[in-house]
Amino acid sequence: MARRLIVLLLPAALALSACGESMGERAATGGGVGAATGVIFGLLVPGISWWGGALIGGLGGAAIGAATTEKKQ
Secondary structure (H helix, E strand, O other): OHHHHHHHHHHHHHHHOOOOOOHHHHHHHHHHHHHHHHHHHHHHOOOOOHHHHHHHHHHHHHHHHHHOOOOOO
């Protein structure tokens, strides 16, 4: 059950992590979505604490969000 939930949540979290127009907005939304996903991941996976998951997810989400800035046309 936990694996199914993770498989469903991770793609949604990755899709939402790039919301925003500026690099700062994308980093903020990516960090928030990453932290929330990390908490869920930490609660479902044995051996990972919820705060550790939130920290890793938040940092990873912020980095991915900042790295995926929208291309101006």
